[in-house]
Amino acid sequence: MRTSVVLFTSDLRLHDHPPLRAALGGSERTVPLFVRDRAVDRAGFAVPNRLAFLADCLRDLDAGLRERGGRLVVRAGDLVDRVCEVVAEADADEVHMASDVSAHAQRREERLRRALEAAGVRLHVHDTVTGAVAPGTVTPAGSDHFAVFTPYFRRWSDVSLRDALAAPRTVRVPDGVGSEPLPSRYGVPGLSAGLATGGEQEGRKRLGAWLRGPVAVYEERHDDLAGDATSRLSPHLHFGTLSPVELVHRARRAGGPGPEAFVRQLAWRDFHRQVLAARPDAGTADYRTRHDRWRSEREAREDIAAWKEGRTGYPVIDAAMRQLRHEGWMHNRGRLLTASFLVKTLYVDWRVGARHFLDLLVDGDVANNQLNWQWVAGTGTDTRPNRVLNPITQARRFDPDGGYVRRWVPELEGVQGRAVHEPWRLPADERAALDYPDPVIDLSAGLARFRQARGR
């Protein structure tokens, strides 16, 4: 009797799951396995918000498998050791998994392939599971990856995607392969109070509601901070409770400018993935260095703390940083503004900001997070590396009535209209009555001055 193992990683779903389908199609028994990878804990990636969301996802995945006659096997430890252990217990002939792009994922896949080969077991790695268009599918002449988004997007749009797969009807799991108890979000300390719920069911519900309604006005409203008109599907894409291939198909089927703009954002995700796949060190090192001599963490300690805690004295920055802490999520426009403020205005190393985002974001993803931070810092793929986003101009444009600021900065909730973006310009008595800090820095003192002071 043929037996297979399907190793779930960042693909915690039953719909449109090629490794699962291949495993079920090629054998009578299949072990659905998830490993709580000790290396991920050690690297500091197992933060409370994502651990809680992950726990939701695993419980939902287990529930979905049980509806189909199966169950999820969870183990903790070294991923390669645990997979080999389960392969031996189940006497499996093959292992299926999804490919992924980070340095960690690439090393993990290689180690696993070698260990399984030594045991005479074949590892099947499926692409187009964690991304829609796999890295390397389209390339410019003379390079293994695109460094500019627009030409990438043209080629990406021409790729014909495979059809989305249905969820399997039945899953037969061999007897005698034990599982640890499933983790629960209730045991996780330090969660953001407004954290989203994980799981494939939840993701599909959100996707359906998104495509039935708000996506239609996504193009006009996606940058409006107070409108909060983005999909909020990012954590589901990060954990793979939703399939990017299915998302692109369904958005294209909906048609129109909103869905097209949404698909474009999904292409950005693949763009960053193909950069990281080709240059895995871009997660920690400058993709294209500008020889910045950032202020050290020690030198900028007070500024960094003010930024993290949302008390920089720039209302839109503080609003966004407080949303991050409260929800484990931040509006995309807020991410751009707060990142630009840290790297361009406070002139702090992008890695400091990227790490803080990864510490809190429920969708915290190495490719998206690190390469977007690099884009803002001017060390990444931005073709205009000196771009600086002015928090006041941007606030007036993307939070014209100030509603986003008043929602997240209660000290300012009594200030009407867009005046909320510049509390220092209020009449002195009104200003004094607010328990809100003065700006930590004069905007004109930012990047140019820091760079000059450092002789570059």
Added chain:
DNA sequence: TCATTTTTCGT
């Protein structure tokens, strides 16, 4: 068909 130069264009 290929290498090199020129033009275009960039969340």
Added chain:
DNA sequence: CGAAAAATG
């Protein structure tokens, strides 16, 4: 300014 495409030889 530099990457990617187009034009050129």
